[in-house]
Amino acid sequence: MTAHTPPAPLFRDTDQPFAKRIDDLLSRLTLDEKIGFLHQFGPSVERLGVAAFRTGQEALHGVAWMGPATVFPQAVGLGATWNEELVRRVGEAVSREARAMRARDERVGLNVWAPTVNLLRHPLWGRNEEGYSEDPKLTSAIATAYTRGLRGDHGLYWRTAPVLKHWLAHNNETERDTTSSSVRPRVLHEYDLRAFRDTVEAGAVAGVMPAYNLVNGRPNHVSPYLRTQLRAWTDQDLLVCSDAGAPSNLVDSEHYFDTHEEATAAALRAGVDSFTDHGTDSTKIIGRVAGALQRGLLTEDDIDTAVRRQLSVRFRLGEFDPGADPYAGEQPFDTPEHGALALEAAEQAVVLLKNDGPLPLAPDSRVAVVGLLADECKLDWYSGSLIHRSTPLEGLYERFGAERVEFAEGVDRVLLKTSAGAFLHVPPAPDAPEAARGAEGALDPALLAGRTDLPPLTAGPAGTELALADWGDGVLTLRAPDGRYLSVAEDGYVRASADQPGGWIVQETFRLEPHGDGHLLRHVGTGRHVQVAADGVKVAEEDPEVFELVVAERGEDAVGRAAAGADVVVVVAGNDPHINGRETEDRTTLRLPAQQERLLRAARAANPNTVLALVSAYPYAVDTADLPAVLWTAHGGQAAGTALARVLAGDVSPAGRLPQTWYADDADLPDLLDYDVIGGRQTYLYFEGAPLFPFGHGLSYAAFSYGELTADVTGSEVRVSFTVTNTGDITADEVPQLYTRAVDSSVPRPRRELLAHRRVTLAPGETSELSFVLPLSAFAFWDVAVDRWRVEPGAYELLAGASSEDVRARATVTLDGEPAVPRAVLARGLDAAGFDEQSGVEIVDRTRAEGDAVTPVAGKDGELLFRDCDFGDGVTEVTVEVSGGGTVEVALDGGSVLAALSPQAPTPGPYDHITLRASCTAVDGVHDVRVRLRGPLRLARVGFSG
Structure with a gap:
């Protein structure tokens, strides 16, 4: 440093701790600069040499939306591996590619929005593909592994900064920004919070993203749990990033606040630090924050708190220390190691559901591979662009030789005939370069996506035979012979111009609607019908064309021919991740689409030796009684086809395990909006029916035996051990699982609950001894009587085996625990939402800021049950805090009414609670209390006094 060189500011001093450096930088920022940081796209501060910063980079199973990247299996597929070390390595590879991509494109962010830890409570949820499991223990284990990989292993600096999605109790896309999840305290603590908590406490999480929905009547973006739960779990600064558009939803769709200034201030005070709203336009958020400051709804300290959390992440990412950042300049991208890892992950995700003999395939097998997904490598909304791809057909060609593999896609080949007798015709793409043509001269559809310069469809005497695929609920895709999907561009014309269905609004899907003797063709994306006009085929509000559907070949016929001449048939069925079950769209049924069921029946009729390979983002209810073998895998990314072929051929013994229950029928499912897993008997934890396939299920080409389970209680721990032996003749993985069950609990507890698991590789004859050390807290439940965790004294069964239902060894331990105590209603009263059981009620917000009511x-009419309430020496008065209008009846035990209380008139609003009092017959001792609610009132609390 010379006499003319000013000293570097403290925030640039790498010898100082981050906290002191953050305080220094914060003190140098003006109020306007700090407000600017609150939007997702924070501007640069050139006078301080501070660069622009964007929160958010999608990285669920690879770097997404930023061009070519290594694509790993979907998150639910990673969950199916039950392998934390593998998933950690996947996270590390994704973070390395994020760094490499950012080095050449500054739009790639290092604050990654992944993983999704929402529990897969309901298999009809459209975003099932994004989560890991229905079980909080497994979800947190896999999520923790992924975040550790994303974070990196340096003690100070992070390779990327993971943000968990979506806080909280979010499992429906239907009206997702206005529906409220009613979550009672036990479900909140034992289920929904648990996956977030364990992952945050592991120390590799930079923040969370609130979900669009409301919980107990209050939007997640103003949730008090951000303060009372999330930020109480760690001393680390956590960055809370809003979901896209959610801050505006607080006023526009949810009508929770009257003005955007009020809403923005409430979200900021609740703990939201970065507002993802209005795309790259930050002016709206800046204006709302400024307006809230002027109205006294915010203070500069509130803004400083949020900016400090943002800066904490930026310092950890090494932004201000380029010379010290150990990850700066990392370039590993699309390496052979990453490709091998993608294949390994895809192989480990395959679950063998049933095998009565045909698998693995004999080396000299003649294989027919058929089905809508047989020659597909599907991407989802959060995938990167494929650099490499493999389909099941390609994988089987490679493994068995093209001469031994027969293919039939099974789509219907159709012509669309107009009322004038003409046929829809797909013009060729006249300007397609030679590079866009394959070996047979066909167009490479990957080079056509999004083009609008192609000519639209026409109608004439020579029609084009189209491949019609029905994806369920009447939703169709139509594809030209050269592979181009019919799509509708912004100008309304129908062109063959897409490589795959995709996009936020899919423009490649249609419905055929019966109309007279023919059909109307409705475009799903615009809701308009197809019209044949002089200047080409388009969608329009008027003059829809009535088409005759001329079937040139049924898909079942092609499948039957291919199947008849094969030794074994592999039917590849499942979903397209952009259709009928995705973000913004829940599924309506567990069943396979009717067209795929017909193909499966046709294959089975032609050849009994039929294997069903389901490639899907979610479970199905499939009749497997007459199928000798069934497999499932999530969409497996770039190596999906090779992995499936290697498992079918026996090069790899399958060892994936189901991360969620597969139900046998739609009738087994609760309502999509019933978030009470306890009362609704949901997931493997509480479901009392017979599943199609249970949680944790998965078969192997080897066999395994389990030795005696021993369990010892030592101090505050339970030590469990047992052996597993490979009794088969090949090396294979097994996934031993350890569960517990409270033998005689005083409250409803899980039928069994996962405590631990481990994926192990065993050679033939090899034995492994597995040991687990479990804290006593693993056996606790949330006791609503005392509003905290409690281990109940008594017997607990420990169950080890190959799934939640396939138990091979067991033992029982007795825990001293903490005895139950009656509710001290004189001292604490009864919070209405702290019930033991309920019927006909939902939990709502006590105020906009905090608290619950019912x-x-x-x-x-609603009813609440509170068990074992201690009235002490006696009470003679009942009080209730209510709003609205109606009647509250407070009764004891078998039904004797203590008091009935009603407001003289309804209160002005839902948050205008009043206290009502009534004398009652003297009551002492311990009793159950029943509270009956009649009318549109809200009950916050019941109190008693002498």
Whole structure:
């Protein structure tokens, strides 16, 4: 440093701790600069040499939306591996590619929005593909592994900064920004919070993203749990990033606040630090924050708190220390190691559901591979662009030789005939370069996606035979012979111009609607019908064309021919991740689409030796009784086809395990909006029916035996051990699982609950001894009587085996625990949402800021049950805190009414609670209390006094 060189500011001093450097930088920023940082696209501060910063880079199973990258299996597929070390390595590879991509494109962010830890409570949820499991223990284990890989292993600097999605109790896409998840305290703590908590406490999480929905009547973006739960779990600064558009939803769709200034201030005070709203336009958020400051709804300290959390992440990412950042300049991208890891992950994700003999395939097998997904490598909304791809057909060609593999896609080949007798015709792409043509001269559809310069469809005497695929619920895709999907561009014309269905609004899907003697063809994306006009085929509001559907070949016929001449048939069925079950769209049924069921029946009729390979983002209810073998894998990324072929051929013994229950029928499912897993008997934890395939299920080409399970209680731990032996003749993986069950609990507890698991590789005859050390807290439940965790004294069964239902060894331990105590209602009263059981009620918000109340479901009377309430020496008065209008009845035990209380008139609003009092017959001792609610009122609390 010379006499003319000013000293570097403290925030640039790498010898100082981050906290002191953050304080220094924060003190140098003006109020306007700090407000600017609150939007997702934070501007640069050139006078301080601070670069622009964007929160958010999608990286669920590879770097997404930023061009070519290594694509790993979907998250639910990574969950199916039950292999934390593998998933950690996947996270590390993704973070390395994020760094490499950022080195050449500054739009690639290092604050990655992944993983999704929402629990897969309901298999009809459209975003099932994004989560890991229905079980909080497995979800947190896999999520923790992924975040550790994303974070890196340096003690100070992070390779990327993971943000968990989506806080909280979010499992429906239907009206997702206005529906409220009613979550009672036990479900909140034992289920929904648990996956987030364990992952945050592991120390590799930079923040969370609130979900669009409301919980107990309050939007997640103003959730008090961000303060009372999330930030109480760690001393680390956590960055809370809003979901896209959610801050505006607080006013626009949810009508929770009257003005955007109020909403923005409430979200900021609740703990939201970065507002993802209005795309790259930050002016709206800046204006709302400024307006909130002027109205006194915010202070500069509130803004400083949020900016400090943002800066904490930026310092950890090494932004201000380029010379010291150990990850700066990393370039590993699309390496052979990453490709091998993608294949390994895809192989480990395959689950063998049933095998009565045909698998693995004999080396000299003649294989027919058929089905809508047989020659597909599908991507989802959060995938990167494929650099490499493999389909099941390609994998089987490679493994068995093209001469031994027969293929039939099974789509219907159709012509669309107009009322004038003409046929829809797909013009060729006249300007397609030679590079866009394959070996047979066909167009490479990957080079056509998004083009609008191609000519639209026409109608004439020579029609084009189209491949029609029905993806369920009547949703169709139509594809030209050269592979181009029919799509509708912004100008409304129908062109063959897409490589695959995709996009936020899919423009490649249609419906055939019966109309007279023919059909109307409705475009799903615009809702308009197809019209044949002089200047080409388009969608329009008027003059829809009535088409005759001329079937040139049924898909079943092609499948039957291919199947008849084969030794074994592999039917590859499943979903397209952009259709009928995705973000913004829940599924309506567990069943396979009717067209795929017909193909499966046709294959089975032609050849009994039929294997069903399901490639899907979610479970199905499939009749497997007459199928000798069934497999499932999530969409497996770039190596999906090779992995499936290697498992079918026996090069790899399958060892994936189901991360969620597969139900046998739609009738087994609760309502999509019923978030009470306890009362609704949901997931493997509580489901009392017979599943199609249970949680944790998965078969192997080897066999395994389990030795005696021993369990010892030592101090605050339970030590468990047992052996597993490979009794087969090949090396294979097994996934031993350890569960527990409270033998005689005083409250409803899980039928069994996962405590631990481990994926192990065993050679033939090899034995492995597995040991687990479990804290006593693993056996606790949330006791609503005392509002905290409690281990109940008594017997607990420990169950080891190959799935939640395939138990091979067991033992019982007795835990001293903490005895139950009656509710001290004189001292604490009864919070309405702290019930033991309920019928006909939902939990709502006590105020906009905090607290819960209970209200009857519309059109019903509600009832709450509180067990073992201690009235001490006696009470003679009942009080209730209510809003609205109606009647509260407080009764004891078998039904004797202590008091009935009603407001003289409904209160002005839902948050205008009043206290009502009534004398009652003297009551002492311990009793159950029943509270009945009639009318549109909200009950916050019941109190008693002498």
